[in-house]
Each structure stands twice: as C-alpha cells, then as structure tokens.
Amino acid sequence: MGHGSNGADHKKRLRPVLQLHSSGKEMIRIPKSIYLKMVEHAKKESPLECCGILGGKDHAVEKAFELQNVDQSSVRYAMAPQEQLKVFEEMEKDAMEMVAVYHSHTHTIPFPSDTDVKLAFYPEVSSIIISLKEKDPVVKAFRIGKEAIYLEEIEVIS
Ligand SMILES: [Zn+2]
Numbered sequence: 001m002g003h004g005s006n007g008a009d010h011k012k013r014l015r016p017v018l019q020l021h022s023s024g025k026e027m028i029r030i031p032k033s034i035y036l037k038m039v040e041h042a043k044k045e046s047p048l049e050c051c052g053i054l055g056g057k058d059h060a061v062e063k064a065f066e067l068q069n070v071d072q073s074s075v076r077y078a079m080a081p082q083e084q085l086k087v088f089e090e091m092e093k094d095a096m097e098m099v100a101v102y103h104s105h106t107h108t109i110p111f112p113s114d115t116d117v118k119l120a121f122y123p124e125v126s127s128i129i130i131s132l133k134e135k136d137p138v139v140k141a142f143r144i145g146k147e148a149i150y151l152e153e154i155e156v157i158s
Contacts, residue, residue, distance in 0.1 A: 027153040028100060028126050028141050029060040035156050039137045041066050042104035042130040051077040051103040053087050054128070055096035062096055069103075076115050077103045100141065102128035109133060110140040112149055120144035126152055 030038075034054070041050045041064075051069050056062040065087045069077040079101075091098065101122070105113075110131035112120070120127060123145040131138045141152040 026143060026150065027059060027155055028128075029155045029157050030054070031061065032156050032158045034061055034064045035139070035154075037064055038102055038128070039130055039139065042106075042132055042137065045069065045104065046106045046132055047074045048072055049074060049077040049104050049106060050130075051079050051101070053079075053084070053091075053098055054100040054102060054126075055087070055091040055094070056099040057096060059099060059126075061099050063091075063094070064102075065090070074106050076113075098122070098125050100126035100128050102130065104130040104132060106132050110138045112142055112144055117144055117149070128154075 038052065038054075041052060044050070049069055049071075050066070052067050053065045054061045054063070055065065067079045067083050067087070070080045071078045088098070103116075108131065110129040110133075112127060112129065116127065116129075123143060125143075127142045127144050129140050129142070131140070139154060141154050143150045143152055
C-alpha cells in the first residue's frame with residue numbers, strides 16, 4: 001500500500017474503503033499463546049480457510065474458540081450457527097464478550113475481501129485475518145464499518 005493517494009481518487013470503488021488508517025485509539029491485545037494457537041489453526045486447515053472467535057473484555061483477548069468452516073472453502077468461510085451459539089453461551093457464562101472474529105486467507109494478502117466486507121455484521125468487533133500467502137504467516141486486525149475499514153493495532157502480550 002502506497003503512502004500518497006493523490007490522483008488516485010477513484011469514486012467507484014467496489015468495496016467501501018474510504019479510509020484505512022491506524023488511529024492509535026483502537027488496539028487489540030492478544031496473549032502470545034492464543035496468537036500462536038490461531039496461527040496453528042490456520043495452518044492446520046490450509047488450504048481451506050479457518051475461522052474462530054476470540055472472547056475477552058475491553059479489547060483484551062482471554063480465550064480462543066475454533067469453529068468449523070461449514071463452507072469448506074479456500075476463498076470464504078461461514079461459521080456454523082449452532083457452534084456459534086455454543087460459543088456465545090460459553091462466553092456469557094465467563095462474562096466475556098466477543099472481541100474478534102478471525103479467519104485465514106490461505107493464498108491472499110491479509111486484507112478483508114469483498115465477501116468479508118459484505119459479511120461483517122459487527123463493526124465494533126475486530127476482524128482478524130491470518131494470511132498464509134508468504135512463508136511467514138502475517139496477522140492483521142481490522143474493524144469493518146459501513147463507510148470504512150480501519151486497521152487496528154495488535155499487541156501480542158506474554
Ligand atoms: Zn477473508
């Protein structure tokens with residue numbers, strides 16, 4: 001991604017990216033063990049996309065829930081509603097909220113696809129993408145709103 005966007009102000013975009021910036025206000029904290037578990041999950045499911053939910057409080061992750069990608073696809077994912085419900089119940093029991101939804105891109109960059117944007121129902125929840133395109137996995141967090149996609153800082157804590 002370049003820095004300047006002068007002269008590249010295309011009005012007809014397919015995705016609602018009006019701005020992509022790191023505000024510094026939004027940050028998600030992930031314990032190292034959970035971060036590594038998420039990357040392992042992505043590798044295990046590859047070439048299919050994996051998906052899961054991160055529960056916690058105040059943008060701090062406390063627990064990862066691995067879910068089935070019912071689409072069994074390498075380009076998209078869908079979480080099983082039954083599994084999702086179980087995760088919500090479990091999070092509620094532990095007074096956790098949904099901090100993030102994560103999924104993998106097994107052969108593309110870690111940026112929300114048009115489908116990801118269309119299916120982003122929770123603008124207050126982070127969307128984490130684990131890209132396996134390069135040799136070393138790249139993990140990025142976003143918040144996908146109606147008007148824009150915001151890059152979020154990930155702080156891996158030990
Ligand atoms: Zn995606």
